Amino acid sequence: MFFDYYPKCSSRQINTASSWYLKRILAKQLKELEDDGLIQKEIFDELPIKVEYTLTALGEQLLPVITVMQDWGKKYIASQLK
Numbered sequence: 001m002f003f004d005y006y007p008k009c010s011s012r013q014i015n016t017a018s019s020w021y022l023k024r025i026l027a028k029q030l031k032e033l034e035d036d037g038l039i040q041k042e043i044f045d046e047l048p049i050k051v052e053y054t055l056t057a058l059g060e061q062l063l064p065v066i067t068v069m070q071d072w073g074k075k076y077i078a079s080q081l082k
Contacts, residue, residue: 037058038056
């Protein structure tokens with residue numbers, strides 16, 4: 001995507017763009033998790049703006065599933081590195 005607009009660029013430009021892009025992706029993912037009821041967002045009335053995310057009860061129910069998937073991923077990666 002980035003290189004469609006900037007076919008030639010410096011590593012600094014890539015880093016800046018990827019940082020912006022990653023922040024956008026993270027914001028979108030957090031919004032989806034919030035919309036699905038897995039996390040709760042709390043905005044504090046202070047400067048600079050402070051935002052905290054916590055798991056909801058529904059999100060906490062997913063922790064065992066995520067742990068199993070994480071363990072599988074670690075084993076898979078380890079098997080590929082041999």
